[in-house]
């Protein structure tokens with residue numbers, strides 16, 4: 001029961017009032033008769049709609065509820081675009097697209113990242129740059145400056161490490177962490193706010209943070225209110241938080257799986273959680289069991305293996321190629337660059353994945369795994385050629401990509417920025 005006099009079930013309060021709640025409740029003076037304050041999902045609304053951040057307090061779970069570690073997921077908001085805007089303050093508030101050169105609508109690459117203003121035109125990451133150009137020709141189009149983003153990312157990850165007992169970087173702009181000095185969900189609030197403040201102060205860009213009892217809940221929470229969002233989901237509120245969200249919010253459930261689930265009448269995470277595991281297993285095999293676990297807010301792997309560990313690059317050709325040798329050369333060049341990156345870090349790999357997009361946009365991927373770890377550049381080139389031979393059967397090629405994965409790295413090694421170049 002949330003029955004402190006004068007505070008209704010749902011109340012919009014300011015951060016300072018919330019801090020007072022927490023301070024006073026943890027000091028056991030806030031609630032008379034030893035009663036505790038019940039706080040469930042804390043939502044910081046987008047700074048855009050409400051310049052004063054506000055929180056909604058819902059009846060539900062004890063703020064000091066604690067069972068197991070508390071995870072943060074920190075995700076930079078439109079990272080590349082934010083860094084570019086920081087470098088060119090006049091672009092603030094304008095549609096900014098980072099990616100390939102649109103060449104007046106004839107460009108052939110894709111959008112890498114875009115600002116929220118550009119998103120309101122329907123532009124999104126991965127979209128062909130020519131389509132983005134049609135949607136918003138007046139946006140500012142900027143090339144990708146990876147060395148700059150790498151540097152900013154490195155600074156931010158170092159900052160996050162200082163706030164953490166453990167920290168796992170999972171991409172150039174995302175990390176999970178177990179914050180230090182956070183014993184309960186009330187204490188998570190000031191720490192998350194401090195991180196957001198410090199990132200802005202140090203690097204001039206914003207991030208969104210999700211807090212939860214598992215990495216999957218923290219990740220879904222960080223995406224709940226972007227940009228500059230802060231969403232705290234306590235264990236007792238997890239099911240209620242997840243239930244209404246579409247299944248596609250679960251990491252790993254893409255459009256294809258979502259469409260298959262929809263056929264079975266499963267559209268929300270709540271419906272997935274209620275689904276019979278046996279049934280899911282029949283439909284999806286082991287992935288069915290995994291997605292059911294995730295729908296319950298439980299991680300499917302221990303945190304140390306949570307990070308994606310692969311290294312990939314791709315190139316979109318200026319013109320569609322029908323010359324096999326040219327495609328082969330491009331692919332083996334990419335493989336050579338990736339191999340250098342790995343060799344510089346003394347890493348061996350087992351799996352090579354080839355991606356080919358044909359002129360008609362049909363895209364295929366083919367993978368080959370060596371029986372054991374290797375760092376032999378000759379073997380890599382051979383594998384790439386073998387994979388190419390199997391797929392280059394005639395149509396012109398628009399894009400080719402190579403990805404190396406299954407590294408023999410020490411599990412405790414932090415995934416670094418280079419993994420995502």
Ligand SMILES: [Mg+2]
Nearest residue numbers: 075076077173
């Ligand atoms: Mg991000």
